[in-house]
Amino acid sequence: MGEIRFYRLGEEGVDGTLPLLLERVLARGQRALVRAGMAEALPRLDARLWTYAPDSFLPHGIAGGPHDADQPVLLTTDTGRNGADVLFLTDGARVDPAEADDLAMIVRLFEDRDGEAVAQAREDWRAVTQAQKEAVFWAREGGKWVEKARSSASGS
Template sequence: MAEVYFYHLTRSRLDQALPDLLEKVRAKPWRALVRGRDIEKLKQLDTALWQYKEDSFLAHGLIGENHDSDQPILLTNQLDNVNHAEILLLTDGAKTTPQEVALYTRVCLMFDGNTETELTAARTDWKALTDAGVPAQYWAQEDGRWTKKAEKKAD
């Protein structure tokens, strides 16, 4: 069964933390679907992914552009897994269900810990998913590194 990893952003913004995580995803090499709710925020992420490092290239696309199904990383506000991703990364309060989690190798939920709305939503999501028997890990930023703070195993 797939696990859900909760990433509590406290020291960096999503556009700073996401590229490093996506590089690890691609090193597997897994395909990734990055789902948000707001297409304008996804466009900002798209720009950030193209510009985050001068010496690196992170191939990706934004939904509705050319060759969505061929993209190794696809930014979307839709539910369909059109690029056949193994990893689903949720941003901007995007939601998932236990049934959807089962379709992926891993689901990552990234949330801004400095925003009460996102923090509350992540707590609600943790409870709903773990109560449904989905294994989950909670990671928080500490001293520039990710530290595992909690884990709930499958029942």
């Protein structure tokens, strides 16, 4: 059963944070599924993964192509077909606590300047803790990620 992480993003936002987190996942030899809450976000995420750094490359694709199963990172608004170990939720995608049973980790990204996103993340946190899944809340402070809260799988 995988941990569910909540990342409250500041100025760097999803576009600044997601590529760095994906690099870590790939460096560990894992696969990732990036689920956006709306189809309109997929072209933006796709473009960002191609251009976030001039000397980096994140192999990825948008779901719906003939090679979805081969993609180390697959962008979608639905479930994935690439054998992902880690699920990233962006742009309004919501947490389903049951998905943690089949994944190494779920990462819920939300921007602190978006009041609706913060409210949804709080609802998702409650759903995760009520389902007695392990949850960890992270926030960026002084250029570093700081663990702000933790809820164990036993619901504490």
